[in-house]
């Protein structure tokens with residue numbers, strides 16, 4: 001067979017992305033097990049024991065709906081949900097249906113009194129560093145992110161920006177963007193969006209930008225989640241401005257004094273936690289893989 005260097009290279013990249021997704025599946029399973037631990041404790045305290053067929057039926061129905069939307073076969077998702085339930089049963093020391101799990105060997109016998117209470121928090125600080133190290137770096141998940149259709153990305157970005165910048169949009173501090181084109185480049189995800197101001201909102205357009213702010217996904221998230229200020233990130237060259245200096249500097253000044261209190265509380269918490277998590281994952285990964293992220 002002919003060896004096609006480009007195809008080989010792409011094959012390696014695609015397999016690397018699959019490894020990243022598989023790591024993600026295991027991390028999600030670890031997070032699920034933490035939640036099952038909490039559920040088991042709460043069930044024991046409220047006098048509930050054993051399996052809950054209604055809950056399981058509901059879980060299967062939800063999973064089938066989602067699976068059919070994204071084109072995953074019914075049988076696959078049924079097996080996956082059954083496997084998750086079996087794992088949860090094994091964890092709780094109750095009999096599952098055993099879909100390929102060695103329940104007898106692996107059962108973690110937990111009587112009511114043995115289940116220790118666990119803080120209901122999945123904050124980054126409670127995640128073991130060895131788990132964080134296995135989080136794939138953004139460049140590994142880049143092909144997946146880029147597979148999201150452009151119009152979905154644009155709609156999401158416009159929505160997020162309209163919430164984060166609600167006040168500047170109202171009070172006129174974004175007027176300098178009228179008819180101007182500012183780019184945001186997420187270097188490690190290979191994404192670039194161009195924004196302009198139109199009809200009272202920032203819109204994503206397809207034109208070439210006049211100026212751009214470039215940074216890694218983690219650094220941009222650190223800025224959005226107020227874990228780092230714009231000044232520090234620009235000074236460290238974690239964020240870089242290119243193109244029209246005046247437009248770039250005006251955007252940079254706005255970033256530096258964005259009113260955080262006006263961002264909805266839920267979004268503030270999500271951004272702050274997400275940014276903290278991304279930073280810890282980057283540090284854990286750098287420690288393990290000696291710098292590359």
Ligand SMILES: C=C(O[C@@H]1C=C(C(=O)O)C=C[C@H]1O)C(=O)O
Nearest residue numbers: 036039051052055056084085088
């Ligand atoms: C975790 C529970 O125990 C069992 C396992 C379930 C699961 O894995 O999600 C769901 C229902 C129960 O049969 C629960 O009751 O929620």
